[in-house]
Every structure is written in structure tokens, then in C-alpha cells.
Amino acid sequence: MPPLIDGLAATFGLSAVAAGALTTLPVLLMGLFAPLAPVAARRYGDSLVLAVAVGLIAVGTGARSVGGVAGLYAGTACAGIGIAVAGALLPALVRGRAPDRIGPVTGLYTAALISGALIAAAGTEPLRATLGVSGQAVLAVWAGPALLALALWAAVASPRPTRGAASWARPRLPWRSGPAWLGTLFMGLQSLLFYATLAWLAADYIGLGMSARDAGLLLGVFSAAQIVTALAMPALAHRTGSARVWVVVSVSLTILGLLLVAVAPLAAPWAWAALLGLGMGGCLSLALTVLTHLAPTPDAAAAYAGMAFFGGYLLAAAGPVAAGALHDATGGFTAVFLALAGLGVVTLAVGVAAVRSAGAASAAGAG
16 A cells, blocks of 8 residues: 555545554554454454455455445455454464464564565555556455465464364453463564554655655665565574563664664665664564464464554554654654654563563463
8 A cells, every 4th residue: 555655645635644544543442342352262263363354454454446436445354354353363373273383483483474564565556656556556466375275274273173162252351460461561562663664764864865766765774674584583492491581682673773763764774774674673573473372372472462453553543653653743754753762672672571471471381
């Protein structure tokens, strides 16, 4: 959606707020609907619920291309709900089906998520130009990968027994669990740093004189670098037996990148973008890994993920808005990226505490 947002706004006469809602709506829905995932999984089984979620993504992605502005928003909402449910189930699936390879498998699917987003963002506008269709119509192309994923999942998924109506009636999100709150805060804070950076990094450099084309390439470098650490950091944590040092490395790289963008943005913008990407890719995959380890049992992992996505993504959705308000108040982006760097220090403390709790939970489970 982001590469097409200006054209869609012009076509439908959308205000800046209405156009921005198209990109923030999925993030909000990821938070609001994630708690439904463990409830549905206990009732119907995680294999079926994940299939339905991917089906919603396919339907919503296709629906965005028809029905004018109503279809655009309704399809985006439908896809966002599917993403929310699927995302909340993935940590539980990893915990239940690959308990001895949580780090590497989490890194693999996180790298796949980032790669998919990068391919779609880079390919949408060229596809639109090649096919000679409108910005809204080209969005239907991305229903194809969702349908392929659905077919592959149907072929390889093994159904698990459901829990019955009694369990379905009692959604047990761990609201009173300290470790669950640490996981939620770590997920939310690192996501806030990512979404705020994604929203304003290009705008900052365009304001400093960079062309829109180069600013787009800068975001490409930022995204591509994330793939490296998203894949590597959980594998390193698995190999060394502890995620703590890698959380420190990932968050520290993020803080350093934010500081450099704030105080010396033009010194080496491509290097700063890569540094930010390396830090944030590791933060995301490690947050998911830690979240998976925090749950006391595999069955509880979906509930922990549902809570973390609910609180975390609602917090993350506020990031771009708060950063924009700070920009308007100060007239520039220096204060924005300095504030994000300060928030990175808080993220570091929370992340280390979450790793400590995850280690205690794993030890208790082994005992």
C-alpha cells in the first residue's frame, strides 16, 4: 500500500488522515484481533484457524482492488484481521512443533515476513506500470502469494485435537503474569521504534535534500538489512544458549543508528539505514523468540502471543503519530530521532528483563 498511497489519495480525494488510516488500520487490527487467536485455536485447532486466517488475507487483499473506496478499506480490514490471527498463532506453532529449534525456526519465518514485505513494497509500482492498471487494481496481485501459502499449509499441516467447548469459553490471556507483560512491552517498544522509523526516515532525508527515488532506495536498504539479523540473531541465541547478549547487540545497534540519524544524518545515510535495519531485524525476531520461551507450556504460547500482539501493536500504532506530533512541535526530525533513541534505552532494559524471565520459565518447564 505505501508506494501507492499518494495516487490512491488523489484518485479518491482522501485527506491525509484518511490515507494514513490505510497503513495504520492493519497495525491496529493486529492488536485488537490477536487475542481471538488462542480462543479459536483451542476450539477448532491451530491448523484450521491458521488456514482460515491466511484465507482472510487472500480475500481481503483481493477485495481491496474492487468496490472503490469502500472495498479498499473493507479489504484492508479483512486482511488485517487475518494477519492478526496468523501472527499470534505462529509462536505457539513453533513452540509446539519445533520445541528444540525455536530460535532458528523463528528467525526463518521472521526473515520470510520481512522479505515478503520488501518484495511487495518494491514490486507493486513496477507491476502497476507493466500491467497498465490502476493503483487499486494492482493490489489484487498480492492475493496470489496468500493463496499459494494457503495451498502449501493445507498440504503439510497436521491437525491437532481441539480442546472442546469448555476451554473455548474461557480465554485465558495472562493479564496477571509479570513475564507476559515484559514480553508485551518488549514487543510493543521494538515495534514502535520500527514503525516510527519506517514512517519518517524517508521524509527526514527528503527534507534534507535527497530525492524521493533515493529515499525509497534508502528504505530498501533499511528493509534488506533486517533480513540478515532476523535470520541470524535467533540462530545465534539458540547456538549460544542465551538470547541476552544478542538482545543487547540488536537494541544497541538500533539506538546507535537512531542517534546517528539525529545528529549526523548526511554523514553516511546509507550506512545509517543499514545499521538501523540490522538492529531492528534482530529486535523483531528476538522479541518473538523470547515471547515463545516466556509461556510456561506450548498451549499457553498462543495466549502469551495474543496478549503481546494486543498490547504491543496498539502501542506501536501510536509511534508514527507521536513522532509526527513531535516533528510538528519542533519543526524538524532531530528531536524525533533523539526521542526514539531514548526510548531505545528503555527497550534495552525491558528486553534484558524479558530474556531473564524467559530463561526462568524455560528452566521451570525443564524441571
